[in-house]
Amino acid sequence: MPLENISHIVLVLSGKGGVGKSSITTQLALALSLQGKSVGVLDIDLTGPSIPRFFGIEQSRVKQAPGGWIPVEVHAEQTLPATQHADGAANGTAPQQSYGTRVGALSCMSLGFILPNRGDAVIWRGPKKTAMVRQFLTDVLWPELDFLLVDTPPGTSDEHISLLETLLKTTAATAQLAGAVVVTTPQAIAISDVKKELNFCTKTGVRVLGVVENMAGFVCPNCSECCNVFSKGGGEVMAKDFNVPFLGSVPIDPAFVMLVEEGVRPTYPKGTVVGGKALVEREESVESKDGLLVDKYRECSLAPVFGEFVARLAGDVEARVAA
Ligand SMILES: Nc1ncnc2c1ncn2[C@@H]1O[C@H](COP(=O)(O)OP(=O)(O)OP(=O)(O)O)[C@@H](O)[C@H]1O
Numbered sequence: 417m418p419l420e421n422i423s424h425i426v427l428v429l430s431g432k433g434g435v436g437k438s439s440i441t442t443q444l445a446l447a448l449s450l451q452g453k454s455v456g457v458l459d460i461d462l463t464g465p466s467i468p469r470f471f472g473i474e475q476s477r478v479k480q481a482p483g484g485w486i487p488v489e490v491h492a493e494q495t496l497p498a499t500q501h502a503d504g505a506a507n508g509t510a511p512q513q514s515y516g517t518r519v520g521a522l523s524c525m526s527l528g529f530i531l532p533n534r535g536d537a538v539i540w541r542g543p544k545k546t547a548m549v550r551q552f553l554t555d556v557l558w559p560e561l562d563f564l565l566v567d568t569p570p571g572t573s574d575e576h577i578s579l580l581e582t583l584l585k586t587t588a589a590t591a592q593l594a595g596a597v598v599v600t601t602p603q604a605i606a607i608s609d610v611k612k613e614l615n616f617c618t619k620t621g622v623r624v625l626g627v628v629e630n631m632a633g634f635v636c637p638n639c640s641e642c643c644n645v646f647s648k649g650g651g652e653v654m655a656k657d658f659n660v661p662f663l664g665s666v667p668i669d670p671a672f673v674m675l676v677e678e679g680v681r682p683t684y685p686k687g688t689v690v691g692g693k694a695l696v697e698r699e700e701s702v703e704s705k706d707g708l709l710v711d712k713y714r715e716c717s718l719a720p721v722f723g724e725f726v727a728r729l730a731g732d733v734e735a736r737v738a739a
């Protein structure tokens with residue numbers, strides 16, 4: 417059973433579409449990988465497989481081996497070269513040097529790597545979706561993984577039922593199923609849908625590792641004022657109501673949108689070099705009035721606000737999985 421190689425399986429769920437499940441999944445995967453974990457991402461959003469785009473590897477294709485599919489490698493295990501931080505140089509002291517961070521391997525499986533054409537619509541009835549999800553769980557030859565993150569479609573559909581039926585069938589997979597990260601946006605209409613997802617977790621016995629509130633305010637890069645575009649605080653209240661951990665709020669980050677639009681892989685914290693792309697230093701970090709972190713940054717190749725939050729989230733999820 418290919419899942420035997422996996423230590424922890426984490427589901428990323430939401431009752432509502434477009435709240436940022438795939439964004440949180442890919443950023444969480446990158447952050448865990450940066451902590452040296454080997455990570456796999458399984459995209460079971462069959463009608464909207466967007467994970468390849470978030471990783472900037474839309475053109476890739478899975479390879480077929482005798483025992484099943486070989487997932488697409490986002491990057492291999494590597495040791496990042498030493499980099500110089502500009503902070504010291506800017507204030508007249510010696511530049512700081514950061515030495516060789518070990519980055520864990522990251523691989524990915526999605527229907528997007530199998531469809532003949534990227535724009536093809538997937539118009540499948542329930543049984544075909546059920547069979548596809550089962551095949552993703554039984555026929556992908558994952559390498560040894562610390563974490564498999566499963567990005568799901570919104571709601572509680574055929575894909576979710578098939579996922580849990582297949583996972584819960586084997587005792588080993590039940591033990592491996594660490595729980596779910598539930599993503600919401602703050603406004604009431606999203607919350608009421610996401611509550612259904614929490615009820616789904618209760619009914620199916622899936623542990624909720626925590627709730628993430630995404631798009632919680634836009635922090636102005638000019639004046640650090642936080643504008644609560646989609647209301648405020650709904651995710652935290654919902655987590656309290658359901659007695660599950662609240663993992664925190666991620667503000668809207670225009671740099672993140674830009675990177676996804678341009679097909680650039682949003683990636684690691686400052687000063688690191690991945691895939692030959694040097695990431696530019698930030699100028700400073702300040703706390704906005706609402707306590708959301710905002711970075712004033714020069715030209716930058718990663719989404720700083722999003723990236724830093726998810727790096728913290730990765731630590732939090734790992735601690736909860738271990739508990
Ligand atoms: N914190 C954020 N700041 C800025 N843009 C964001 C943020 N979170 C998500 N986005 C953007 O919002 C859009 C929707 O995000 P995403 O695809 O991750 O949502 P989803 O819940 O996975 O959607 P679906 O329901 O289609 O699976 C994307 O264009 C993404 O780049």
Ligand code: SF4
Nearest residue numbers: 636637638639640641
């Ligand atoms: S909040 Fe920021 S973006 Fe909005 S008007 Fe003020 S300075 Fe401009």
